[in-house]
Amino acid sequence: MTTATKKIHVTTTINGESVEFLCEPRNSLLEVLRDTLGLTGCKEGCNNGNCGACTVIVNNRPVNSCLVFGVEAEGAEIETVEGIADGELHPIQDCFLEGAALQCGICTPGFLVTAKALLEKKPGASEETIRFDLSGNLCRCTGYDKIVRAIQEADKQLSAATVDSPTND
Amino acid sequence: MATTPYRVIGTRPVRHDGADKVTGKAVYTADFKLPSLQAGFVLRSPHPHAKIISIDTSAAEATVGVSAVVTGADFPDVQDKIAHLGEGSVNLAHLSANCMAKDKVLYRGHAVAAVSATNAHIAEEAAAKIIIEYEILPSVTDIIEAMADDAPLLHDDLFTDDLGQKADTASNVAVHMHFEKGDVAAGFEQADVVVEAEFKTATVHQGYIEPHAIVADYNEDGRVRLWTSTQGSFTCRQQTAEILQIGVGDVLVTPCEIGGGFGGKIAVYLEPTAAILSKKSGRPVSIQMTRTDVFEATGPTPASFMRVKVGAKKDGTLIAGEAWIAYDAGAFPGGVIGPGCMCVFSCYDIEHAVVDGYDVCVNKPHTKAYRAPGATQVAFAMEQLMDELAEQLDICPLEIRMKNAVKEGSRRVDGPVYPQIGFVECLEALRDSDHWNSPLEGENRGRGIAGGFWFGCGLKSSAACSVNSDGTISLLEGSTDIGGSRASLAMQLAETLGIEAADVNPMVADTDSVGYTDVTGGSRVTFATGLAAYEAGRDLQSQMKVRAAELWECETSDISIADDGAFSGNGKTAGFKDLASQLFSSGEALVGRATVAPECPTNGFAAHIVDVEVDSDTGKVTILRYTAIQDAGKAIHPSYVEGQMQGGAVQGIGWALNEEYFFNDDDQMTNGSFLDYRMPTMLEVPMIDTIIVETGNADHPYGVRGVGEPPIIPPPPAIGNAIYNATQTRMRELPMSPPKLWQAMQSSD
Numbered sequence: 043m044t045t046a047t048k049k050i051h052v053t054t055t056i057n058g059e060s061v062e063f064l065c066e067p068r069n070s071l072l073e074v075l076r077d078t079l080g081l082t083g084c085k086e087g088c089n090n091g092n093c094g095a096c097t098v099i100v101n102n103r104p105v106n107s108c109l110v111f112g113v114e115a116e117g118a119e120i121e122t123v124e125g126i127a128d129g130e131l132h133p134i135q136d137c138f139l140e141g142a143a144l145q146c147g148i149c150t151p152g153f154l155v156t157a158k159a160l161l162e163k164k165p166g167a168s169e170e171t172i173r174f175d176l177s178g179n180l181c182r183c184t185g186y187d188k189i190v191r192a193i194q195e196a197d198k199q200l201s202a203a204t205v206d207s208p209t210n211d
Numbered sequence: 212m213a214t215t216p217y218r219v220i221g222t223r224p225v226r227h228d229g230a231d232k233v234t235g236k237a238v239y240t241a242d243f244k245l246p247s248l249q250a251g252f253v254l255r256s257p258h259p260h261a262k263i264i265s266i267d268t269s270a271a272e273a274t275v276g277v278s279a280v281v282t283g284a285d286f287p288d289v290q291d292k293i294a295h296l297g298e299g300s301v302n303l304a305h306l307s308a309n310c311m312a313k314d315k316v317l318y319r320g321h322a323v324a325a326v327s328a329t330n331a332h333i334a335e336e337a338a339a340k341i342i343i344e345y346e347i348l349p350s351v352t353d354i355i356e357a358m359a360d361d362a363p364l365l366h367d368d369l370f371t372d373d374l375g376q377k378a379d380t381a382s383n384v385a386v387h388m389h390f391e392k393g394d395v396a397a398g399f400e401q402a403d404v405v406v407e408a409e410f411k412t413a414t415v416h417q418g419y420i421e422p423h424a425i426v427a428d429y430n431e432d433g434r435v436r437l438w439t440s441t442q443g444s445f446t447c448r449q450q451t452a453e454i455l456q457i458g459v460g461d462v463l464v465t466p467c468e469i470g471g472g473f474g475g476k477i478a479v480y481l482e483p484t485a486a487i488l489s490k491k492s493g494r495p496v497s498i499q500m501t502r503t504d505v506f507e508a509t510g511p512t513p514a515s516f517m518r519v520k521v522g523a524k525k526d527g528t529l530i531a532g533e534a535w536i537a538y539d540a541g542a543f544p545g546g547v548i549g550p551g552c553m554c555v556f557s558c559y560d561i562e563h564a565v566v567d568g569y570d571v572c573v574n575k576p577h578t579k580a581y582r583a584p585g586a587t588q589v590a591f592a593m594e595q596l597m598d599e600l601a602e603q604l605d606i607c608p609l610e611i612r613m614k615n616a617v618k619e620g621s622r623r624v625d626g627p628v629y630p631q632i633g634f635v636e637c638l639e640a641l642r643d644s645d646h647w648n649s650p651l652e653g654e655n656r657g658r659g660i661a662g663g664f665w666f667g668c669g670l671k672s673s674a675a676c677s678v679n680s681d682g683t684i685s686l687l688e689g690s691t692d693i694g695g696s697r698a699s700l701a702m703q704l705a706e707t708l709g710i711e712a713a714d715v716n717p718m719v720a721d722t723d724s725v726g727y728t729d730v731t732g733g734s735r736v737t738f739a740t741g742l743a744a745y746e747a748g749r750d751l752q753s754q755m756k757v758r759a760a761e762l763w764e765c766e767t768s769d770i771s772i773a774d775d776g777a778f779s780g781n782g783k784t785a786g787f788k789d790l791a792s793q794l795f796s797s798g799e800a801l802v803g804r805a806t807v808a809p810e811c812p813t814n815g816f817a818a819h820i821v822d823v824e825v826d827s828d829t830g831k832v833t834i835l836r837y838t839a840i841q842d843a844g845k846a847i848h849p850s851y852v853e854g855q856m857q858g859g860a861v862q863g864i865g866w867a868l869n870e871e872y873f874f875n876d877d878d879q880m881t882n883g884s885f886l887d888y889r890m891p892t893m894l895e896v897p898m899i900d901t902i903i904v905e906t907g908n909a910d911h912p913y914g915v916r917g918v919g920e921p922p923i924i925p926p927p928p929a930i931g932n933a934i935y936n937a938t939q940t941r942m943r944e945l946p947m948s949p950p951k952l953w954q955a956m957q958s959s960d
Contacts, residue, residue, distance in 0.1 A: 066332075068332065076241075076242075077330075081235070082235065082238075082239075082241075082242035083234070083235015083236070084235070085239070085241075085420075085421070085470070086241065086422070086499070087420040087421065087422070087470075087502070087885075088502040088884065088885050089501060089502065090502070090884060090885075090886070092502070092884060092885035092886045093420055093502075093885050095420055122235070123233075123234065123235035124234065124235045126233075126234070127233075127234050131230065131233065131234075135230075135233040135234065138229075138233050139225045139226070139229040139230070139233060140225060141850070142223070142226070142695065142848075142850035142851055142853075142854055144229075144232055144233070145471075145693065145694035145695060145851070145854055145858065146419070146420075146421070146468075146469060146470050146471045146472075146693050146694060147228075147232035147237055147468065147470070148239060148419075148420045148421040148468075148470025148471060149420045149470075150232055150233060151233075151235045154233060172893075173893045173894045174894055176893050177892040177893050177894040177895075178892075179893070180420060180885060180890060180892065181420070181893075182417075182418045182419055182420055182471050182473070182858070182862065182890065183471055183693075183694060183854070183858045184854055184857060184858050184861075185854075185857035185858045185859075185860055185861030185862075185896065185899050186857075186861065186891075186893040186896060187853075187857045187898050187899045188850070188853075188854060188857065189893070190893065190898070191898075
């Protein structure tokens, strides 16, 4: 492969803001986010889609950003862990902290992004559904127990909040 | 139940580094950038055993964008010298040769050259242009084959240290060690029942999610600055300095957040290489391992071969034990055979016992500690034999354990006599648990239990606490925080001073900013660095007594400190924060400091219960229910104690059921990815119930014992016992993966 590949201009939306960047065709979205845009919240654990530490939301779907090319971000709506808190922590973040659902923290951004997507799509998800939908995210520290409980608790809090206030949809 | 005398200890505050870690702001090594940062790539051997005849780096050096190329020739010659790294020691010549091969590669993945360039892709492409001529040598990865006289030799200068005597012919066996108590032959003669079996366990990896990473900056003044992912910044500094042959004072290690370690991030791999690349290129260099590099070239924990024999009297009293244990050290001598030997009989009082252990070099990566290093393998053997004895004697598996459990005064086969310990209390908690008292019904289902012991160590720790004008505290400490130790240390200091956990801002300091602190390992941080935080608080209080006496115009001896931390004297009283702010405006700033080196082990015990269901068509084991019980001494932050127990249990479940290194006929690892190595996912485990037992510990002001390591030990034998209970098939080899279990069930039919 030649190293003098021409860079491509990409326009995308990340955490609600319009973003432009240049990237080589071979650069993954993970590389672009971390190295070009400084969004180092998404982590590289394996670089081949096995661990989920680099999970971001692209057009409402959680994806392993190491398996997406940067150029595929053209026109997309992307959410990263940096966009979850909005002035204050999101309930899923609060529940991870209150429930001690992280130890070393390297897998945490990927879990939070995947869990937030799950809770938005499937409120009231069973433990089985949570475990199935998050089985693409590896954690080696916690044994998953406290992560599952934190997601269940966040689900409860979010449902209560939805009942209390009208949705924006 | 007595009410706790503590205000902070035993509560569950949000960890101090929590917000950073749930927002993506926490800086791990790969997130750390410097101006002009170069990206490095390490070229690795495809062969498990070969001589390096020549290395031609000219094409790589000529590549546009490449700033430096290094090979073994760039590494200084390091003499044989043993360096103590806190938990374990290492021969520095071997450590250097492991970072970069000089004339021989000893395992697939062994580093042979490295390139730095403007980005990682260019570095990788340039590395592919390096031409290396190898003379391929026969290789060996099986422990028993490697011990044979005619085995391929990894090191022609390795002579077995046989109980202190050096052999006169070279061998792959680095060490033979021996422990003995009582008269073993007489012991077995007294036994009414003897069980004996051979066991094997596969090579497994710690599996932390963050690959090893480094940023190194070799400054023009000769100082090297490292930002790295390490369990011990001071031991990282020492190893790097020794390999580069510069003074420890010339190396500054700034520990970044660390994405898991479990024993695998104590030895250096990338640090010296990145430093030399930085020196040659004149720019800072970062290197991040690929996941395959992590599997193939960093320390997994040893495979093992064990033959264990135990004898008991009719009433179930153990009378004699004999163990022959060989662990693979990987490419260089110095595995974890020592603790394996010490742990095989460590849970039970056996009058007569003998243990022989062998440290064996094979063509695999140099093995390293993995959470209770060496204990899980031997427990897989011993804890299953306990069940076999129980069955032959028609005694309940719990009862035979209770009957023989070690207690205060029991002597281990390697010598030490236990002080007050909590194994019996763990077994009692197991007996009283809801899990044990709930019947298990259904076909192909079984229940198993097992115990586990890990020493837990003290070692050196330092801490300093400076008082802010509002009476809050900045706590500097040297233990890298892998699982919430900032919180457990800040809580102990807060308890000592009578303030809230949130009043303490804990910070993991670099090696220039805090006193020497040993590794985050050996289950030691909450115990030993916690002791340092406590002592630093006490130091602060003594200084404040002197200052309070000046302020209140009385003698220092008139000042007293109440349990809630309030100071009183000469009719005046002030809480810690109140007095601290008064003192801030009345004189010099206050800084408490402490450095400690407790020598006592903390003696952690665990007992687990597991229910399994075995699919008789496929041999797949499903964990139905799991309960982990452990003596924490005193749980400072119970949520993080539970987290250690749950995380350790699930690592043990992975070790029991799935995880192993597969090698092809050419001794190359063939499953070096998370997909193929198969650590447990969330879908494959149930909730892990926990019961924390608190028996205290006289060697710590709050009674802390180490908790990190014991919970990985019981799962493989507990699951083995449960599988037997379900299928009447006894598994003597790890992992008990579907093909192996299915095969065993066919032959036991």
